Amino acid sequence: MTPNAASRSGGSSGPSRRSFLASTAVATAAVAGGLPLLSACGGSDSGSGGGSSAGKGAKKLLPSYTAGGVVTPDIPAKNGSAAGFTAELDIAGLKTSVPEKLGKGGKVTVMSPFWGSPPGNDNAYYRAMNELTGVDVVWQNQDGNTYDQKLGAVLASSDVPDVVVVPGWNMGGKIPSAITGKFADLGPYLSGDKVERYPNLAAIPTDAWQRCIFGGKLRGLPMPSSYVTNIVPLYRKDIFDKEGYEVPRSAAEFMALAKDITNARAKRWACQDMKWTAFNTFGVLSGGEKPLGWNLVDGKLVYRVETDAYLEALEWTRKLFAAGVVHPDAMLGKSSATDPGPKFAAGEFLIYNQDISQWWSRSAEQATQNPAYKIWGMDIWGHDGGDPTIWATQPANIFAFISKKASESVIRDALAVADVTAAPYGTKEYMLTNYGVQGTHYTVKDGVPTKTKQGNIDVLNAFVMVASPAPTIAHPDFPDVTRAMVEWQQRMGAFTKKSTFYGQQITEPTRYTNLSNDFEQLEDDIVRGRKKVSDMQQAASDWKNKGGDKLRDWYQKLLDDNGSATS
Template sequence: MTPNTAPSAPSAPSRRSFLASTAVAAAAVAGGMPLLAACGGSDSGSGGGTSAGKSAKKLLPAYIATNVVTPDIAAKNGSAVGFTSKLDIAALKTSVPKKLGKGGKVSIMSPFWGSPPKSDNAYYKAMNDLIGVDVEWQNQDGNTYDQKLGAVLASSDIPDVVVIPGWNMGGKIPSAIIGKFADLGPYLSGDAIKQYPNLAAIPTDAWQRSLFGGKLRGLPQPAPYVTGIVPLYRKDIFDKEGYEVPTSADEFMALCKEITNAKAKRWACLDMKWTAFQSFGVLSGSEKPLGWNLVDGKMVYRIETQEYLEALEWTRKLFAAGYVHPDARLGKSAATDPGPKFAAGEFLIYAQNISQWWSRTAEQATQNPDYKIWGMDIFGHDGGSPTLWAEQPAGIFAFVSKKASESVIRDVLAVANVTAAPYGTKEYMLTNYGVEGTHYTVKNGVPTKTDQGNNEVINAYVMVASPTATIAHPDFPEVAKAQVEWQQRMGAFTKKSSFYGMQITEPSRYTNLSNDFEQLEDDIVRGRKKISDMQQAVSDWKSKGGDQLRDWYKKLLDENGPAAS
């Protein structure tokens, strides 16, 4: 079952390689997309701005926790909720006792990975019947969604609902969101949301992220705010060889030396840059606003910090010592799809999205029963506790056209109230798995998709709205438990930077200011450039607009205050 958790984009090797390696496979297996955190912001005009902060509280829906289902592991420290029990179809709860839809038609445009099913398929029919709405899907290739989105939003003919992932919110999209989509506040703000109990159970932070241009416009997919990038390792080989999980940067380096034997085709790891950023306490690089933080009254950007340089230098030493798999040094296959060579034991550690903890386990379960992938706790570089930084609590949003009538908006909310049903309900199973016997079967408490399920129940209704972030793997409950507990332990060390939870669009003149830093990071850790090149690049960044952008962010914070409590 797909964990409803979000990686930090551009996370691990790259956002696109993550989509290629994980999303389609997971969608086919589980009927849902692993969610990607936002890379963009929102607000109108080239001047940029925000619609969040303390002043926005009055726009937010009331939070009313669901009591329909009780998770096996409650959320804590920004984690997902966890379910570790086998699935009991007979015990599924009902969270939507009556149809809220009034029988109208709603068109939805959404990114889609794979081959869209026929429009009259059994899954769509069952969902529409449950909701009481005739949803017409306008699925678009997720890999080229940017272009289609731009064209549609520039036209006068917009579908009733448009799903926009955060990583597609570049360029003119934020201003189009404000200009083209409806204010849902009259239907959802405050106690109004009580008509839609499953939406009322979505965490407030996720709704905070759904404010665009001073209005509540988005229906969110919540995500844990704990980092989604885990140092994954081969626990079976560690146990066999007696390797100890490291608790400092020096211990990690020593472990890599012990593991690596190039003649035997074994290296310690792939590129560990993202783990280095975590270990050294570098501010988040998943989206630009999260890279800024107020420190002793001054606004500081992540690339200016000593921790940033130290993390790059440590990663460079891993490469220079020969501990990194050759494919990662060249940016080749093991870096884009680490699964096969990780399974072969060619390297034992890599940093990737938490969803791969389960997906790699599931891949190897039958052919390699001794295989065990596990997640390391992130260590403070000096052996102490790490300082981690929160990611955004929602990353994909559905928007309703400004031209939509009230009846259409109500029908859209009826759809969202079903798709946001919690795990353990009939509505969740239909949304994520389809019809029992047609799209999936259950054996020993584990649901398994049929061929029809794999063809029809993929990234459609799950894109409209989601329940609170949830991890549930009835096939591997020990993995689900470990994932949630990892998030909870790491959440205890997680801080919220100044612009956590806020939708921000930088002024357009700064759009490309920091575009080249990721490539420079990769060149430095591979020895093609020097730390001094980064110091020069930071100096250039300041003079080319970085210092002005700092003032802009400071003014933004002074005027709006932080969103995080």
């Protein structure tokens, strides 16, 4: 796509909740992933605190999967990757995935987080979508930055909109129990073969649906994600090629390369803070969501901070800082707070780790002003030079729920909307959902759709939040980048493992909510030399004594009662 047609990816440009949706759920091609190091758990003490979606009866709740056959991707999904589309978009040849208008003309109110200034409900995009779906959708868009406050207030009241969107990072406190109490069981409409009425919903991967089980019922509509890590070690391939630098294949090779690149007098450093990459290369369990940090090892559940790999990753990252190969901005803690793009483009550093969507967005923003510029992604290496062990992220992180008070006709209308918004790339429904009306909201040149000024006002994060298709990467203006992104996911997916509680919707009891809160800050202090690795060992010991061992027992009972989704 083009620089003003933002890429919809399931990752983020760092641990910023605003940047996640501002850059990901608003427009065109979807890559999926999760937020690095953002935890989405919390909740009540009642029962299993929300329990697990991997209960023994979970499979019968799930919609039967039927792969969509309307559009064939240029690069089929493999090993958990997105599907890829590299060819120019043929607007005249767009397919129809919803031949029959399923909506019956009812009114459906939707509350959703919104980043930016929401348009009025009577705009050309909303009118066109309502005409396509056959549903009068009325939006109650709320400020995404304070959405958790609004969400809590609404769910505590008796006045709940027909559809409410809940991002995973807002599922703290009493929200999970409210979801169980306030929202409808969609099983009678979607479980098993019932989903056949909605073929685009049927084509959503089963793992994503499993994340929609709350309180033993199928309650959510998902925004699917690739479970392959979304954090890529990105590098300046043009400078690597010019200087003859080799892409490293081990932690030791990376250190040697970093020292070779760095010349502080010339204002060039090797990299930014590489902690996220270190966690992947050393095989550290995911920190993206608390349940993913647990894994069954030799019959015992182990948490990520207890592992040698976790300490080794921190020590290696600390050595990078100590060697002076990390850009000074990162030492000051600016690497995630400011945009690294300009200094990366200027060659002040040659490697940084960020969301995979930046592979394309950096390429697009530099295409005209710096034609020689080429950003690429390094494969994740095993720290010792062998194959890496990479841990899966969650297969869905944003959900839409339908009120328990909604009538059957309202539920059917909401599902009609979802079946349209879940249409795959290359269909008329996808283009209207993601781009709006041709000529008004976007134009097409050389097979590349580009948002107009009005498109960037009207066609933002609204309808895409109701439900989305399986993850897709489609940038026809950069077909080589598209192919490289998908194939990177496929290669890394071959080394990706699913930890014990992968794919489950788990809410920890309230008494454990803050137990792990201080680890991320301590990580950053250690890698910058302000604290020692031994301080983390002490923190892990304190964690165990303050409730970590009891939390382990709680997870063990959950595992005993429900089993693992990966078994």
